[in-house]
Amino acid sequence: xxxxxxxxxxxxxxxxxxxxxxxxxxxxxxxxxxxxxxxxxxxxxxxxxxxxxxxxxxxxxxxxxxxxxxxxxxxxxxxxxxxxxxxxxxxxxxxxxxxxxxxxxxxxxxxxx
Amino acid sequence: xxxxxxxxxxxxxxxxxxxxxxxxxxxxxxxxxxxxxxxxxxxxxxxxxxxxxxxxxxxxxxxxxxxxxxxxxxxxxxxxxxxxxxxxxxxxxxxxxxxxxxxxxxxxxxxxxxxx
Numbered sequence: 001x002x003x004x005x006x007x008x009x010x011x012x013x014x015x016x017x018x019x020x021x022x023x024x025x026x027x028x029x030x031x032x033x034x035x036x037x038x039x040x041x042x043x044x045x046x047x048x049x050x051x052x053x054x055x056x057x058x059x060x061x062x063x064x065x066x067x068x069x070x071x072x073x074x075x076x077x078x079x080x081x082x083x084x085x086x087x088x089x090x091x092x093x094x095x096x097x098x099x100x101x102x103x104x105x106x107x108x109x110x111x112x113x
Numbered sequence: 114x115x116x117x118x119x120x121x122x123x124x125x126x127x128x129x130x131x132x133x134x135x136x137x138x139x140x141x142x143x144x145x146x147x148x149x150x151x152x153x154x155x156x157x158x159x160x161x162x163x164x165x166x167x168x169x170x171x172x173x174x175x176x177x178x179x180x181x182x183x184x185x186x187x188x189x190x191x192x193x194x195x196x197x198x199x200x201x202x203x204x205x206x207x208x209x210x211x212x213x214x215x216x217x218x219x220x221x222x223x224x225x226x227x228x229x
Contacts, residue, residue: 042223102158
């Protein structure tokens with residue numbers, strides 16, 4: 001049973017435009033969310049995170065939005081660059097006394113030059 | 114600083130053979146995680162350790178899988194006997210709980226395992 005879902009396996013965007021990657025979760029106890037970026041033949045690298053006490057966190061071209069009532073978060077990349085082409089994973093962390101992240105299945109972003 | 118180091122990067126072996134994957138976490142990190150990546154399920158947590166002690170192994174698929182962490186700088190994930198359905202990319206990650214909460218996990222570059 002997938003508690004963190006990324007329903008779009010792939011996304012193509014023109015260079016310079018906005019990329020929006022979506023993530024839905026089912027567990028209302030999740031209180032911290034992260035986005036990881038993964039290039040081929042490399043491990044995922046941390047990109048940006050957001051706590052459930054916020055609804056937005058921004059870092060340069062990357063902004064994460066959290067809608068707790070909808071159990072939905074999104075990653076916006078503006079402007080998109082060819083180097084952003086990668087697989088993006090969202091992850092959720094539950095304060096259950098463990099340090100487990102639950103990852104989604106990933107969205108492959110392709111930025112077209 | 115060196116990141117998380119995994120070996121081998123690629124492993125191809127025949128069904129029934131024993132497979133051992135290795136991981137060296139970032140120095141000073143007190144948590145170590147083993148994940149498996151598949152197309153269908155994405156990144157699945159198999160097991161994690163805190164201060165070399167296994168905390169949660171509920172993601173280990175079956176008894177053929179075992180993991181150890183004999184010291185703070187080394188962990189192994191073993192599959193015996195291996196089966197074709199074990200073919201996947203296996204990642205090791207580490208993190209620290211010192212400093213701010215919710216420190217992100219740092220991943221190695223993975224081991225691509227193919228069981229023929």
